[in-house]
Amino acid sequence: MSTVGSVDQFRHSFCEEARDVLVDLESALLELNENRADAELVGRVFRGLHTLKGSGAMFGFDELAAFTHNLETAFDEVRNGRLAINSELIDLTLTALDRIRVLLEDNAESAAAEAGARAEILARVAQMIGAPKTVLSEGSPTQATSPAGAIRDWHIRFAPGADLMRRGADPFLLLRELGQMGGLSLRASMAALPPLAELDPERCYVCWEMVLATAASQDAIQDVFIFVDDCCELTIEPANPSEDRGPGELLKADATARALEEHRTEGGGRRTYDKADNASSLRVPAVKLDQFVNLVGELVTVQARMSELAARRDDPEVAEVSEEIERLTSALRENSMNIRMTPIRGTFEKFRRLVHDLARDLDKDVELTIEGADTELDKTVIDQLSDPLMHLIRNSMDHGIEPSSLRTARGKRSTATVHLSARHSGASVLIGVSDDGGGIDAEAVRKRAIEKGLVAADAPLTEREIFALLFQPGFSTAKQVTDVSGRGVGMDVVRQRVDSLRGTIDVASKPGLGTSVTLRLPLTLAIIDGLLVNVGEAYFVLPLAVTLECIELTRADVERANGKHVANVRGELIPYIRLRQYFGIASEPPAIEQIMVVETESGRYGFVVDEVLGDCQTVIKNLGRFYRHVQVVSGATILGNGRVALILDPERLVQEAVRTLAHGPRGRPVAVSGPGRKRDGP
Numbered sequence: 001m002s003t004v005g006s007v008d009q010f011r012h013s014f015c016e017e018a019r020d021v022l023v024d025l026e027s028a029l030l031e032l033n034e035n036r037a038d039a040e041l042v043g044r045v046f047r048g049l050h051t052l053k054g055s056g057a058m059f060g061f062d063e064l065a066a067f068t069h070n071l072e073t074a075f076d077e078v079r080n081g082r083l084a085i086n087s088e089l090i091d092l093t094l095t096a097l098d099r100i101r102v103l104l105e106d107n108a109e110s111a112a113a114e115a116g117a118r119a120e121i122l123a124r125v126a127q128m129i130g131a132p133k134t135v136l137s138e139g140s141p142t143q144a145t146s147p148a149g150a151i152r153d154w155h156i157r158f159a160p161g162a163d164l165m166r167r168g169a170d171p172f173l174l175l176r177e178l179g180q181m182g183g184l185s186l187r188a189s190m191a192a193l194p195p196l197a198e199l200d201p202e203r204c205y206v207c208w209e210m211v212l213a214t215a216a217s218q219d220a221i222q223d224v225f226i227f228v229d230d231c232c233e234l235t236i237e238p239a240n241p242s243e244d245r246g247p248g249e250l251l252k253a254d255a256t257a258r259a260l261e262e263h264r265t266e267g268g269g270r271r272t273y274d275k276a277d278n279a280s281s282l283r284v285p286a287v288k289l290d291q292f293v294n295l296v297g298e299l300v301t302v303q304a305r306m307s308e309l310a311a312r313r314d315d316p317e318v319a320e321v322s323e324e325i326e327r328l329t330s331a332l333r334e335n336s337m338n339i340r341m342t343p344i345r346g347t348f349e350k351f352r353r354l355v356h357d358l359a360r361d362l363d364k365d366v367e368l369t370i371e372g373a374d375t376e377l378d379k380t381v382i383d384q385l386s387d388p389l390m391h392l393i394r395n396s397m398d399h400g401i402e403p404s405s406l407r408t409a410r411g412k413r414s415t416a417t418v419h420l421s422a423r424h425s426g427a428s429v430l431i432g433v434s435d436d437g438g439g440i441d442a443e444a445v446r447k448r449a450i451e452k453g454l455v456a457a458d459a460p461l462t463e464r465e466i467f468a469l470l471f472q473p474g475f476s477t478a479k480q481v482t483d484v485s486g487r488g489v490g491m492d493v494v495r496q497r498v499d500s501l502r503g504t505i506d507v508a509s510k511p512g513l514g515t516s517v518t519l520r521l522p523l524t525l526a527i528i529d530g531l532l533v534n535v536g537e538a539y540f541v542l543p544l545a546v547t548l549e550c551i552e553l554t555r556a557d558v559e560r561a562n563g564k565h566v567a568n569v570r571g572e573l574i575p576y577i578r579l580r581q582y583f584g585i586a587s588e589p590p591a592i593e594q595i596m597v598v599e600t601e602s603g604r605y606g607f608v609v610d611e612v613l614g615d616c617q618t619v620i621k622n623l624g625r626f627y628r629h630v631q632v633v634s635g636a637t638i639l640g641n642g643r644v645a646l647i648l649d650p651e652r653l654v655q656e657a658v659r660t661l662a663h664g665p666r667g668r669p670v671a672v673s674g675p676g677r678k679r680d681g682p
Contacts, residue, residue: 032085537585
């Protein structure tokens, strides 16, 4: 790998990691706004800013490093008790983080356009810490490093470890940063330099003895080495006043810096950015991971064909090889899926800033609470969750949460709560957005829907159907349009995005107590475990995670039910749907059919099929835009015999069947047996 290619690679890695640091910084700042005496949070903010500054300088983001350096100075003042945390400092730092995001784009035009905004921020920082405006500037960060106080000498010994440069660190930059803190004298030792034949150009064999005259604290000096303190030997002690620092033994920092720069430019101390051999984690572009999972999916399909072929041949060797390939393919599939599983914490934490800013704009007192942030789901799903959650939170804060004065009058806490939660449920994950606001007025929603012509005035609607109207395009109960909501666009976006993820939305609300919106989403969009069934010549796959059991259905059972589509399963009445009838399959059913019992949000339901063919690992293929409105089918898969099987979505299939039966073919309501009712008697 060329040096230029390596630098570009690690600049890209820095940008990705810096964005993660910014999310953590926002979270820490907002927590600090609530707990201003928390020294640990102050340290977390300082370390985050220090990380951005040091890494930015290392990878050529000089303006970012200089700008962040001055913010770091302010929080160093906070750490040392010379500056108090207040709302102005929090808001100023949050605004500064937005400017840093622009600098991360590495776009010179955008960075230049925002230079004025950054200068204004630095001027306000200077005013807050009592420094002249000319001291804090992007062009001269070095002048802001030494806080007021007595200057003292520190003796520093720095011996880089074997992997320091392999991790992308540059000793020159560390020495330069030390020199910015005050007067630095140093001596380089070459005692560890091996014979030329044994020299490794990617190792640093030099160690330094230094004396630093500065007013900075020992902790501030230690922070310079925050990125490398786990791979180097470092000691920082008060210097002996009688220590000899004669010109014959110690070189001045600027001379050493020039020597190091020349050495590096000539290639003798080439900067390398290769990862350490024992790296505990590795960043991989999402596109490469998607390609890998797609290849695994193709392998699963080929393996199914191999199993089908082995089953038709009476050859023990072929059967043995087929079973081994199946075992390895299954293990590879599980590992590839686990690689794509990511905690949802990062997505949740991003909304702390949104809640903070909206609360300020709406003049409401709101806190965000998070539960289940370590819940993992497919990264592809997580990447598409940001917009739906953003619209749900905005809608909750604008329409659901009351002003503090009204909450107090109603006997509530003046501070409202928006709660984000996540938890696993079988092969799905439940994402919840709830608030303790005023709740939804179902009657007001119904009247608004009638006004907009979405439903007939005499239409019998359940509360669930009324709440579903909130997600219709253009629907809004807001009396006026604001910057936050009122155009009826946001909730429609939520529905469209959840539909594209093959998920469902459930809304629960109680007047005066609050509203809860639950998104049920699949854990993964690529490969699932399923049960293969057939109805006539048609093949279907039911997700294994929601399938409970299989029972027989005879013609005598049908006659005993008096024509009703219910089955008695150990004293429990289970409604069922005949897939032959639902999909219009023209074939005679067998004498004994099978009922696949599944668990849905609406209770237990059954699907009547001809035969259960067994379990299978199913690669989900999209049906294409032509079938995008077919909600009851999640996708399709190719079987080992080359046939295509439709992957059913039990949740939506039940909802659609119940809706159709409830209103009848011409809208006339008919009786429908509810799920899970116990019979009175045998």
